[in-house]
Amino acid sequence: MTIVLILTGCSQPGAGNKTASTDQTGEAAASSDTNAPGTGGSAVGFIFVGTKDDYGYNQAAYLGSVGVEKAFPNMKVLRAENVPETAEAERVMEQMIKDGAKVIFPTSYGHLDPALNVAKRHPDVVFFHQGGLKNADNLGTYFGTIWEPVYLAGIAAGKMSKTGKLGYIVSVPIPQVLLNVNAFELGAKSVNPNATTSVVFTGSWCDPGQQANAANSLIDNGADVLSQHQDCTKTVIETAERRGMMTVGYHADASSLAPKGWIVGSVWNWSDLYVDMVKTAVDGNFKGSKYDGKYRGTLKDNIVQMTGFGAGVPDDVKQFDEQKKEELLNGTLQPFKGPLKDQAGNVQIKEGETPTVEQLEATNYLVEGVIGNIPK
Template sequence: MILRRSLLIGAAALAMASGAPAAFAQEEPLKVGFIYVGPVGDFGWSYQHDQGRLALEKEFGDRVQTTYVESVPEGPDAERVLRQLATSGHKLIFATSFGFGDATAKIAKAFPDVKFEHATGYIRDVNLATYSGRFEEGRYILGVIAGKTTTSNKIGYIGAFPIPEVLRGVNAFTLGLQSVNPEATVSVVWANTWYDPGKEADAANAVIAQGADVIAQHTDSPAPLQAAENAGNVKVFGQASDMIQFAPTAQLTAIVDDWAPYYIGRVQAVLDGTWESQDHWGGLAAGDVHMAPYTNMPDEVKALAEETQAKIASGELNIFSGPISDRDGTERVAAGEALDDAAQLEMNWFVKGVQGDLPK
């Protein structure tokens, strides 16, 4: 059962839900809070995090009580929401967007008895952990598929903001693309939003008008998929969840973020008294990232995608192994070497073959 009440955070809505096991030496249920940058109905990033929250309720029953706040802007509103969650009895709080980082770090210091987790972040403290998925592994596979699918050799890529997470995705996609089709290029259009169907549709239609016949996205609504489906001759990839319902003939596959195992494990750690600050970064091998079914493509392309996926998951293929040069010609990764995690977390450059502005 989901109960709704209001928070003093502008237009953001607070939803409260109960569910999940007991334990952490308490009679009251463990209160777990979630803060989302988009609506839970975006069918993308926030939707998948909320699926993880719902999995908590199913797993733990009445041992936990979950609360979520959706559509929270990255800025002062995030700090207010986090503070209200911390002062209302929540002992574990998940902040699920990169732009919540500073606010989460500040509130974590103010509430040392509350445990915080920040998705895609890098600031940690004794009561503040970070976690993410290696989505770039999936984006490399998308690039391979795009390289074998395109006939125009023009790929459109809709990005949210030029942060390392998004740049890693663009670069991984382009490296996968060029591994099978060195002539193809990627044109990046910045939507400057995580979720705005109108802006995302405009960006998709713009790259289609420029000749792109495959579209990838790092924004959260299905609008680019619907634009591709309406175009009739454009293929597309889903974002964060399987979006095939919005583009039944255009979607080739999608990267699916599965947060449920992580959320269940971290709640169990709190209940057991074993929670510690950490940095978790799981990919295909860990199961944090899945690929939706490979559809609307020739069998040989599907087989190549499956082979690539298996090589990445096994460790045979490191997607950021050298030689890699940026688009200015500077060697970023030498032959025989690979980009380590620290360098990936600070990525602020495009690989060769990426077109479009790179705001500083």
């Protein structure tokens, strides 16, 4: 696997050996506490498990890093692509710290343990891990309730499907993946009680060959709408488009790949959040901030978003989905409110109960209507 390390921006002029913090305007200010996590430093590092142009997870994170670059013109932005979820991630982060990084964003789920190891060795560096469920004194995690737009996308898919058979190509059975599959099926079932979602686990965040095989298999078995929880989304979308099927996107807007079959997508809007996190860290305010534990942005916060609808989506479908979006935003719609049963008919959420975000992020089951088994 090739790791691409890209250095952009420039170090703060005249910083020398002094400890400095950088505000959002890029002006340097002396820091009185050189041991506080996140103070000083002339660089911020981002590590990606894939490439910045994958039409998916890494592209969304890369675009967020561009927002940081624009907001902090005097700060060096260090980026490394194709960083595996192994000890190699530690090596890359250690190098970034040698190059001046006092803030690091390990962006893949499997980068968490390597980041925790590096964080222990460098208490003066702040780490913001994307999607993690564990934190440390100088490592916070952040994510978003992406299941909200995924649920809305499921509604659109359920209305657009002619067969009532939907396909979902996913990576590994972590809670975030299972939660998205469930949200999608619940959305589809809310408008078509007979809708089913067949799920295929590839065991990989980005394997175009497996993705193509899974997409073709699902289509051959009657699915006319495909979605996915993969880092790189291009293969699934192009396969569906080539075969005349419809697509629901994920992570980043890939509508340009499917001019005929695109329905809508669920995407991340990281830029403003990344900028605020970096500012919080370099100002020495990480401790006690909303970012020093588990931060979760929402649809209301604009951290998670819907893309535009495809050209083939009728106005009545768009309007209905927008109506449901408003209900989500004002709290009158709770997609996971019980009773909710899993595939085996067991009640996972009792009648009248509305699960917390923490409960949803511990999802270890698939709901009724999902076809396919969770790998052991």
